[in-house]
Amino acid sequence: MKVLVAVKRVVDYNVKVRVKADNSGVDLANVKMSMNPFCEIAVEEAVRLKEKGVATEIVVVSIGPTTAQEQLRTALALGADRAILVESAEDLTSLAVAKLLKAVVDKEQPQLVILGKQAIDSDNNQTGQMLAALSGYGQGTFASKVEVSGDKVAVTREIDGGAQTVSLKLPAIVTTDLRLNEPRYASLPNIMKAKKKPLEVLTPDALGVSTASTNKTVKVEAPAARSAGIKVKSVAELVEKLKNEAKVI
Amino acid sequence: MTILVIAEHDNKALAPATLNTVAAAAKIGGDIHVLVAGQGAGAVAEAAAKIAGVSKVLNADNAAYAHQLPENVAPLAVELGKGYSHILAAATSNGKNILPRVAAALDVDQISEIISVVSADTFTRPIYAGNAIATVQSTAAIKVITVRATGFDPVAAEGGSAAIEAVGAAHDAGISSFVNEELAKSDRPELTAAKIVVSGGRGMQNGDNFKHLYALADKLGAAVGASRAAVDAGFVPNDMQVGQTGKIVAPQLYIAVGISGAIQHLAGMKDSKVIVAINKDEEAPIFQVADYGLVADLFEAVPELEKLV
Numbered sequence: 001m002k003v004l005v006a007v008k009r010v011v012d013y014n015v016k017v018r019v020k021a022d023n024s025g026v027d028l029a030n031v032k033m034s035m036n037p038f039c040e041i042a043v044e045e046a047v048r049l050k051e052k053g054v055a056t057e058i059v060v061v062s063i064g065p066t067t068a069q070e071q072l073r074t075a076l077a078l079g080a081d082r083a084i085l086v087e088s089a090e091d092l093t094s095l096a097v098a099k100l101l102k103a104v105v106d107k108e109q110p111q112l113v114i115l116g117k118q119a120i121d122s123d124n125n126q127t128g129q130m131l132a133a134l135s136g137y138g139q140g141t142f143a144s145k146v147e148v149s150g151d152k153v154a155v156t157r158e159i160d161g162g163a164q165t166v167s168l169k170l171p172a173i174v175t176t177d178l179r180l181n182e183p184r185y186a187s188l189p190n191i192m193k194a195k196k197k198p199l200e201v202l203t204p205d206a207l208g209v210s211t212a213s214t215n216k217t218v219k220v221e222a223p224a225a226r227s228a229g230i231k232v233k234s235v236a237e238l239v240e241k242l243k244n245e246a247k248v249i
Numbered sequence: 250m251t252i253l254v255i256a257e258h259d260n261k262a263l264a265p266a267t268l269n270t271v272a273a274a275a276k277i278g279g280d281i282h283v284l285v286a287g288q289g290a291g292a293v294a295e296a297a298a299k300i301a302g303v304s305k306v307l308n309a310d311n312a313a314y315a316h317q318l319p320e321n322v323a324p325l326a327v328e329l330g331k332g333y334s335h336i337l338a339a340a341t342s343n344g345k346n347i348l349p350r351v352a353a354a355l356d357v358d359q360i361s362e363i364i365s366v367v368s369a370d371t372f373t374r375p376i377y378a379g380n381a382i383a384t385v386q387s388t389a390a391i392k393v394i395t396v397r398a399t400g401f402d403p404v405a406a407e408g409g410s411a412a413i414e415a416v417g418a419a420h421d422a423g424i425s426s427f428v429n430e431e432l433a434k435s436d437r438p439e440l441t442a443a444k445i446v447v448s449g450g451r452g453m454q455n456g457d458n459f460k461h462l463y464a465l466a467d468k469l470g471a472a473v474g475a476s477r478a479a480v481d482a483g484f485v486p487n488d489m490q491v492g493q494t495g496k497i498v499a500p501q502l503y504i505a506v507g508i509s510g511a512i513q514h515l516a517g518m519k520d521s522k523v524i525v526a527i528n529k530d531e532e533a534p535i536f537q538v539a540d541y542g543l544v545a546d547l548f549e550a551v552p553e554l555e556k557l558v
Contacts, residue, residue: 016512017377026381038494093358094349120493123376124361129319129349138320138425141346144487154428159342160441160496162488165428166318172424178477178494179487214389215358218371221382226519229540231531235553238525238543242558246523246540248502249445249469249558 001111003046003055007039007075009068010121023219035071038116041176044183046114047079054148057081063100065089076194077186083199096211098130103207105135117142117175128175138168142177250279253330255338256297260287263296265442266339268403271300273396274337276366280304286322288315294413301408309416316427323350324420340395348395357389364400378493378516399499433486443472445502451478452507465555476508492517507547510535
């Protein structure tokens with residue numbers, strides 16, 4: 001079966017971002033960008049499904065600026081067969097991305113679509129669910145285990161109190177949680193080979209999708225800073241401070 | 250304006266996060282209705298009717314909603330939600346699972362995990378693991394929003410007397426089914442609602458050593474959390490994870506033991522009132538947010554702390 005994987009180019013997870021002085025957003029100039037960690041897990045899962053003989057083709061798609069080609073090449077080096085970039089310089093909302101992905105799903109007709117559970121920049125946790133709604137497919141969100149058998153997929157999900165397993169009819173949408181797998185690293189020969197794999201570039205207009213949004217970011221501010229704390233010398237002093245100064249125990 | 254709040258429950262009891270969500274709805278202003286979608290959840294509907302400020306409870310009792318599968322609950326919320334100005338749910342794993350499906354079906358953008366209400370159409374929410382706070386305005390006819398429970402003080406669970414209305418609508422998409430559930434058992438308070446949280450990280454070295462934290466937690470009446478490192482190493486189950494991708498907590502007292510303090514962990518606990526860090530590395534970033542820091546070996550400090558509190 002064909003598996004479609006969505007990946008996002010985001011600020012690297014180790015970077016401590018700074019808010020711009022004019023409060024228009026965070027400063028992303030000259031900041032290291034990477035593939036969103038949850039998307040890496042999604043690519044890894046697709047590659048493992050292919051290694052098990054379940055998946056026959058892996059198509060990886062990204063929606064974003066021209067530079068997102070770097071993340072698509074990374075996915076190709078990890079084992080994806082071909083890539084699609086829907087080029088858009090705008091900052092798109094999850095709904096706009098879901099609509100664009102729906103157009104790609106219509107075109108590619110995958111049996112399984114794997115996304116990350118959330119992007120570490122916007123922290124929305126929406127796109128997979130929205131894509132599932134638009135395509136009318138079942139959704140297995142926050143997946144820690146995915147097992148395809150016949151025309152169904154069993155997804156074990158991380159929920160608040162523990163784990164839950166649901167069975168979905170294929171085609172279906174799965175979003176990855178941290179513990180689904182441990183993503184591999186791309187080897188140098190695979191990075192070289194990935195440069196020759198096909199990468200198609202589309203535009204929202206070509207897909208006939210409007211990316212208009214009902215949300216507007218008014219401003220972005222730095223969170224309130226915590227006042228500096230103190231170091232205590234002993235456990236006894238700590239207990240004394242918690243009891244008498246902070247009064248929390 | 251009428252606001253629909255989707256109740257968080259397990260068919261037996263109403264989850265406390267619903268009270269925080271109703272509090273957010275009260276800040277927006279207007280009539281508040283609560284939707285209880287489940288099976289045999291009459292007690293939940295009755296509890297919802299008693300919440301202060303709720304004027305109506307919609308009780309959708311159907312086998313299709315028994316496990317709150319989003320494929321079935323979302324169409325119900327869409328059908329009922331069309332007459333409302335806002336649809337709210339707590340940012341729990343259920344709320345996060347269902348609500349974006351509702352928003353997309355209504356063709357509106359969702360606003361995730363709001364921490365404050367500026368006005369009926371403007372809200373604030375953390376982005377970039379809480380390193381920036383965005384103010385977002387929605388022009389949607391129906392505003393679909395998930396609420397971060399720690400951002401709002403819960404409303405009173407008693408004092409209301411809303412009417413309960415049965416909803417007959419049955420939506421069974423037939424594309425998903427529940428297989429099973431494994432819930433972690435714990436006698437301690439729920440992590441996200443606890444007043445005191447004691448968390449352990451990689452410094453605990455193994456799962457067995459968490460017994461020191463359990464002993465301390467039991468003495469304090471606290472919940473026990475963990476960092477991603479401790480969960481990934483298999484010390485404790487993943488529903489104990491505190492952080493950007495785990496649970497968000499804001500207790501009165503957060504005690505971080507053997508946790509270095511990565512950005513992703515801080516995102517889940519830095520709104521705690523008082524933060525205590527116990528770590529033997531005095532350069533650990535956790536000390537930058539801690540109100541009280543103790544540089545010590547946790548295997549000596551934690552048992553001593555347990556004795557003294």
